[in-house]
Structures are given as C-alpha cells and as structure tokens.
Amino acid sequence: MIHALLVQGLQMALVLAIAPLVTGFVRVVKARLLRRRGPPLLQPYFDLARLARKEAVLAQNASWLFRAAPYLIFAATWVAAALVPTFATGLVFSWTADLIAITALLGSARFFLALAGMDVGTSFGGLGASREVMIASLAEPALIMIVFTLALVAGSTQLSTVAEHMLSAHVGLRVSLGLALIGLTMVAIAENARIPIDNPATHLELTMVHEAMVLEYSGRHLALIELAASLKLTLYLSLIACVFLPWGLAPAGAAPAVLALGMLAYGAKLALGGALLGLFETVIAKMRVFRVPDFLGAALMLGLLGTLLLFVSRSF
C-alpha cells in the first residue's frame, strides 16, 4: 500500500515537474528544424516563475468566476494527468476515474476556460470561446469513440488495465487499434491547440483560439493556465505512449530498479513524441478555422469505424 501510494505520488509530482520541460522541448525541436537557435530548454520554467511572481491585473468587470477558473482548470487537468500511467501501471487511485472520466475531466477544464474567456466581455474572448466549443463538439465525441475502441479491445475502460492488456502477448496488430492511433493523434493535436488547428505561438491574429480565450489573464492566473496547457500536452503524449507503446511500463509492485527503467523508457517516449510533434508542426501549414470540422470529423469517423469493426468481430 505504501509502495503504491508512493508510486502514485511520484507520478503526480513527475507529470507536474516535467510538463513545462515537454513544452520547452517541442519549442527547441521546432526552432532547430527552422535553423534558429530558439529559447533555452528551460525557458517555460523561467516564464512560469516570472508570471507567478507578478501581480495579477484584472479587468474592471472581471467576476469571481474569472479568478476561480484558473485554479479549477489547473486542478482538473492535473487530476486527469495523474490518472494516466506514465512509467508504472497499477496506480493506487486508478479506479477513481476511468478513461471516460479522464475525457470528461478535460471537458470540465475546457468548460471553465471557455466561460472565463467570456467573462470580461471582449470580442476576442467570445471569439476564442465560440471556436473552442466548436472544436470540442467534434473532438470530444471522437475521443469517446476512440476510448470505446480501446475499451472493447481490452475489455475495460480502466487505463491501467488497458495498458496491461496492451503489454500482454495476445493483442497483436489490429486494424481497429491502427484507426484508434491515427484518430487519437488527430484529437491530441486539436485538443492541445497545435498547428494545423491552432497556433500556440500566435498573438493578435484572428485565427487564434486558445490564446484568444486567455487574453485577459496575467500574472499567477496566466501561469496556472500555461501550466495546465503543458500538463494537457504531457497527458496526451503519456496516453498515446501507455496505450500504443506500453513497453517498459513497470507493473504494480515493481522493484525500484524496474521503476527506474520505466522512468527511462517514459523519458524516451516523451522525447520521441515531442520530436515527432515538432517535426509535424514544422512541415504543415495552419488550416482555416472552417476546415477544422473536416479534420476532426475524420477523427470521429475513424473512431466510429474502429468501434464498429469491434462490434462486428472482436478479432479486428
């Protein structure tokens, strides 16, 4: 029990600690691919520390919801991220919430983010919130269908059980899992506001979505929202890694050496995922907002197709 609690606590601290590093790593990869020097790897940590020290400037008519939302967004994202196995399965609290609940927790974070965007009553805030809910209205069902596919393959919606099942020998290559991987990657790109859906580096452009919602935030509130965004990126990378690249995951009650090995493997997977994301973002152009539904509609169809195949036969 103590061991399990320790592993759980370690994972919660780990995702929180490395989330800015993942964001910084992707930025470095993108800069190097463009033959720029780019910011230092640890720049996101410096940014967070700087923002947290500053005073928070609130718009005159900002309400209590505006001030409470960053904490709620951060907490919901962190709890969701803590439930995804990173370097070890058998998390002690993994039965608290399954994959569907993790999806919904991320939905809670988005709900409050969109509301916070509308609180001050500026046109940018409304624009961001309006587009965000449009994207979410397709991304969320797509994610649910992908969860269905995974759950039907593994016979469980508990993420630890799914990861353990994927590690076992009798999964093999499956059409449905391939569809789920492509779909999940597309959803992850959309949910994390990456190119081609949204541009995390943009400002003062009519194409922005996420940045438009958080435009009125400053100081510690902005730091929390940025940290939550990094956590979400880490969550999605961990999710894809633990379901589709489960090798190296330490089983429940493993020895410290195995845990260390799991951590190494996790680091390698994150680096691989981050590098691929940076490469993908560099070679692709941002799409118009009204092309996004086509992109996400394809993800939804892939998820539905995967589920349908598994309804037809368990062996697909």
Next chain:
Amino acid sequence: MAVVVELWCVAALLALAVLAVPLSRAHAGSPIVYGGALVLSLIGLGNAVAALAAPAGTLALPLGLPGTGAHFRLDGLSAVFLAIVHLCGASASLYAIGYGRHADAPGRVLPFFPAFLAAMSLVLLADDAYSFLFAWESMSLASWALVIADHRAAENRRAAYVYLVMASFGTFLLMLAFGLLAGTAGIYDFVGLRAHPPAALVGGVVLGLALLGAGSKAGLVPLHAWLPLAHPAAPSHVSALMSAGMTKVAVYGFLRIVFDLMGPPQWWWGIPVLAAGAASAALGVLYALMQSDIKRALAYSTIENIGIVFVGLGLALAFTANALPAAGALALTAALFHALNHALFKSLLFFGAGAVLGATGVRDMERMGGLIHGMPVTAFAMLIACAAISALPPLNGFVSEWLIFQAILISPELPAWGLKLLVPAAGALLALAAALAAACFVRLYGISFLGRPRGPQAAAAREVDRWQLGAMLALAGLCVLAGVLPGLVIDAMAPAVAALTGARMPPQAGVAWLSIIPVAESRSSYNGLLVLVFVAGSAALVAAAIHRFASRAVRRAPAWDCGFPNAGLRTQYTASSFAQPIRRVFGATVFSAREQIHMPPPGDLSPARFRLRLVDPAWDGLYLPLARAVWALSGRMNALQYLSIRRYLALVFGALVLLLLVLALWG
C-alpha cells in the same frame, strides 16, 4: 400503507386546488397555497422514498367506471417516479412562494398548480387503464391551463393550442394501445393485463403506439414540436415542473406499458426506441444551440435529455430481450438515474431562468449579460446546474451518462446484427450530444451571466428573494450529492429495476471508498467523491502555495483586449454569433441554415445587414404538410354535413355492418 398515504396527498392537493379559488383573491393566498403544496409534496416524497424497497401495496376504490372500480398500486417503479415528481413539486412550491408573489393574475395559476401535482401523482399510482388515462388527461388539461395562464400574448395562445392538439393525440394513441392490450376479453386492470401478454404482432403495434403516445408527451423527435412552445409559455416554476416532472411521468407511462404490461420483449423492440432516443438527443441539443430565448433553449435541452433516457431504455429492452438481464439492469438503472438527474438540474435551470426573468423582465439572451455581478447567488447555482447538465465530473449528470456508456460497451455481446450496428451509432450520437450540450450551456451561461450587460434591464438586475434562492441552492446541493454518492441512488433504484428486468446491478453499498462498480471491478469503476476531493484539494493546494510563496497582489485595470479595448457593447459576442461556428458545421444540413450578408459599397453610409434563415425540419417537413392535409380532408368531409336523412341512415347502417364484420373477424 404507503399507497394510502399517497392517495391522501392527492386528495389533499385536490382540496387545496379548490381552496385556491377563493384564496387567490386574498393577499396572502399565494404563499398559503404554495406552502401547502410544499408540505404535501414533502410528505409524499418521504413516503415514496420509504416505499422504494417495500413490497407493492394496492388499493381498490369504488370510483370510475361502474363494475371495474379504480385500482391503485404503489410498487418500486411508481415509487422511483413518485419520488422524482414530489421532489420537483416540493422545489417548485418552495420557489413559487417567492416567485408567485409577482404574478399578475394569481387566480389563473393557483388552482391549477396543486391540481397538476395531484394528477401527476395519480398517473403514477393508477393500476388500471381507465384510471391511468383519466389521470393522464387530467394532467394534460391542468398543465394546459397553466400554459395559457398568461393568455394575453398571442404566442402563448398558439402554444396552448398546439399543446392541446398534441396532448389529445398522445392520449388517443395510448387509449388505442390499452385497447389492443385489453383485447376482446376487455380486461382493463393492470393485474389482468400483466397475466395476458399480447401476441407478437399485437405487441409490436402496442410498442409503436406507446412510443408515439408517451413519446409525444416526453418530447421525442419528431413529436416534440409542442414542447418548446408550451414549456416556456408557462410561469417559470410551472415550466420547471413540466420539463422536469411531467416528461418523467411520460417516461413512466412508456416503462409501465412496455416493460411491465407487455410481458417478455421481442429481440427487435429496442431498435425503434434506441433510434428515437439517439435522434432526439442529437437534434434536441442542436435546436437548443440555435435559440436565443433562454427558456426555449432549456426546453429544447429537455428533448435532448429525454433522448438520453430513451437510449438507456432502448438498450435495456435490447439486453433483456436477448437474455442479458444484468446488462439490462445496468441500462435501465442508467436511464432512471438520468431521469432523476434531469429532474434536478432542469428544475434548477428553469428556476434560474425565472429569477433572471423576474429581475430583468427579459427572456431574450441577447439583452442579458453580466448578471453574475447583480445576482451572484443565482449565478453560482446556475453554474452548478450548467456544469451538471454538461455531464462534467464530479456532478450528477456525468454519472448517468457514464453508466449509459458502460452499458453500450457491453452491447457487442448482443446477438442480433441490427442492434450491433445501431448501438455504436447511437453511442456516437450520444457522445456528440454530450459535447454539444457542453457548448450549449457554455453559451447560455456565458451570454446571460458573464460579459457586460447588453441592456439597461440587465445592468439593473438585483438578486431575488430568499425563497427562490433557497430552492435553487437546495437543488444545486442535490446535484452535487447525487454526483459524489451515486451508489446510494443506484441501490435505491435496484428493487424497481429488478422487478422489470429480473436482475439488478451489483450492490454498491459495500464497495470500498464509496466507488461505483457497474459490472466488475476489472472492467470499470468511478468514484465521484474522490474526484471532487482531488480536484478541490489540488486547487486549494496550488492556490495556497501561490499565495504564500509567489504573489497575491491584484490590480484592477481596463480590459486589455489585445491593446484595442472597445467600450462599445456591440463588440461583445452575442448568443447567435457564439453559435455561428456550430451553425456552420451542423446547421447547414439539419436546419438548411442560410446566411446572407449585405455589405454596402465603400462610401455608402447605410448599415451592413446580416440575415439568417433557419428551416425547422420538423415543422416544415412534417407538421405543416400534415396540417394542410387535415385541412384539405376536412374540406372534403364538410360535404357530409349536408346529407339527406336517407343517406345518413345508409351511412350509419354501413358503419355498423363494417364494425360488426371487423369484430367477427378479429374476435
């Protein structure tokens, strides 16, 4: 005897309705009537909760048709729905003690409110077809009188007319359904009907009639057309009662006929129910996203939630018919749980809309905004309701949708191909509806409560009185409670579910940490309490850490708005512009949405114009052609009014021969 207590409550409510006629002229009449309704609803609620696990009690009274008498019965299913209806009744009465004081003509509302409550209880207690239909029709008429309470507005008169037509249509179909069930033997009490389940073909017809008859009351697409007209037209506490309570009575009617009276289901019965439910869920919320009237948006969202309930019922039918009773119990529990949840948060939402209406005098969201400043407590309660109906953990709406998703994940075990292909599609529509519901309620809350006031009424809005706030906060508390302790609700519904499906979900009371485990621990589990504790704990932790070690300074300044702050209120997003991206994605196919922008040439000072045209597929595709056909047919039939006496006699003779022939062939 629980059934006797419930019937005394009904009698007392009816007496209160009569008393309300003279009382409505008195100054303190309104609080007395609503206070009385509150007390009676609470007594009924306690009695129904106590009866959840008790054996069924019956009572026969020498009322109604001669020879048959009136039969009443209180079993697990009735108790579940009685608890829901009394909960709605109690909260609506509490709210109305404050809200009803501002009514212009209390005499048009006060007598019908207790009568409506009594009629709903009576439907749930009836144990023969005659009492059931009588109570059902009384419920329709009492609510019709409440819909037309404000009869001066032409749109309310139209709403009441459409409602009356649709309600009569529904009752007519249910009458046919009971007629078919009774058969030529003419058994009308439910004990007898249960003992003689219909043949396969007749059963299919009865299923269709029950789905159409009860579905039109519940608001299933495409029979929903009256609902978004009638529910908002009534005073807000009655809107809450209609949306949260009466639709549940309709769900009960469907359950009673299809799950209880018709014997073991056929394998395909789940298909039409599932299809109607999934279509209602997705279309209802899309309609809701297009509305700018706050109460109408809530009414459309009721259609969505009823769709979710019917998806659960369809799954339960499919599972039970295909020898998977445990899965059937899971799906039915999910449907009943969602019915309860919808009653809780939809009452709260209508109360909030009523509070806004009372404080500002407007129902149009385009003239609201910034209400969170003037009405902070209402805004807080509404925030919980909006989060709950958007199926966000750890609130109650999420638990029931999660249970339905778990039921869908069992359905590959169904043997029939039609179901295997339909269930994933229904699951996708359900997921889509859940995501769109979140969008809909971000819009509803963000436009009306957040931002800057869009009109002088919104800027001057002040908080409502204590009675209304008390009712809203109580319901918000129940939403949280049902979300973090779902095991209690599931266990409480287990006897009713076991009676209908022959199985029950595993008992949740003994599960460690108050988690819920729908099938098996390795398969899935959820713990709302821990999610709440974790989210609240980590939010508090990080807030404390930041305030202690970093900065707690706050400065107020003008809004940043990317460096171009524009004080003009017109630059805010409106309800219709917020929905524009979703309208583009879904509206073009569903509503044939057309946007026309007229931009004057440079130098021309005339304003640019934007026109939006939406086509309601149900009205334009179904109701208007139907109305035209009825009109044409009645024009033809008009000739029958001017026949000679010989022709009338021939007509009567021919009809008689035809009827006798049918009877001879069928009997």
